[in-house]
């Protein structure tokens with residue numbers, strides 16, 4: 001029972017209006033598909049996939065409002081005068097209302113925002129303090145010639161305890177880094193909310209506030225990778241005592257208020273198929289970034305800006321959207337955690353499997369994630385993927401993970417039951433999972449999708 005709703009507890013804040021049929025293939029069909037894809041599940045054609053948990057990016061169902069916005073002819077919003085377009089104006093009002101940054105630059109994706117933002121803000125030869133940043137952020141920072149030092153807490157590497165905020169920065173490590181390198185050598189502290197690389201674990205507002213205080217004392221800017229801002233906020237509300245009674249919209253604004261700027265992909269929590277942002281409080285950075293987005297050809301079209309303007313009020317109209325996403329991940333996690341070695345505690349956008357434990361006492365081979373994904377596909381038609389490449393500090397510890405990314409507003413809990421059944425089946429028969437060996441074919445480039453043979 002819930003006093004906010006006069007006694008009724010609401011869960012899912014939408015109903016099905018349009019559906020896409022899913023093929024339920026036979027095992028021989030899947031065996032043939034796997035063989036054709038050389039055991040790389042990433043390249044199996046979508047029509048042969050039952051449930052796809054390879055990413056939560058750009059795959060959410062559209063709302064009626066989004067479809068209506070897409071059908072309307074909108075005036076062009078690109079070119080040097082894009083700020084003058086009506087679509088830009090509507091987007092600016094929505095972003096200002098929900099996130100509170102003075103300035104922004106819309107881009108095509110999170111990674112194009114990162115490319116521009118790092119180029120403007122990160123000096124070659126400098127250091128960036130981070131919390132196991134996503135590979136695209138990492139790559140862009142390294143491409144400008146800076147070094148990333150992970151100052152995330154040790155709990156991020158612990159897959160067993162139930163510490164609620166394993167994405168937190170270790171304040172001592174941060175202070176030490178500043179002492180060691182000198183504040184002038186540190187371009188920024190870059191904090192990813194809900195850290196993808198180590199299990200999607202959130203960052204607390206208490207931690208972020210302390211990080212901000214340290215950074216501000218040394219005049220180092222604090223930037224956010226805010227693409228999973230909503231689920232981070234939902235987990236703050238659920239786990240951080242001081243915020244239990246606060247609205248998610250308040251938590252979102254309070255999180256953003258601590259940052260000097262940052263980047264965001266709108267493809268995950270924000271339910272669109274294209275779009276990203278640079279956020280800043282500095283007008284001249286915004287002007288530089290806007291010019292660079294024009295030069296790079298990564299401006300967001302007016303239609304895509306319109307889609308985000310329509311989506312934000314829909315999301316913030318009800319806390320149920322954000323809480324339901326996190327609850328669905330927890331639903332899947334609850335069905336696995338007792339049996340299959342899932343990283344603890346549950347997080348916001350996926351369930352991560354510890355492959356070292358999964359295959360223990362045998363040490364997992366280099367392609368254990370791909371081998372497990374191939375087995376799960378063979379038995380169930382479900383696609384999983386290794387997830388983002390690990391940070392070097394994780395690889396050095398011998399970490400091996402498989403990510404079950406749960407897209408927002410796409411699947412029902414019935415699908416989660418099927419995934420849990422497939423994973424429990426695979427775990428019970430882990431001795432039958434065939435290892436994979438990469439085919440080294442000199443005729444194929446290193447950018448071609450990997451081909452495997454079974455061992």
Ligand code: F0G
Nearest residue numbers: 055056057109110111134136196227265
């Ligand atoms: N930051 C994080 C934390 C991400 O997870 C992603 C993308 C990006 C930045 C880049 O955003 O895709 O819009 O360019 N993550 C996807 C995933 C690809 O499957 O986790 P983008």
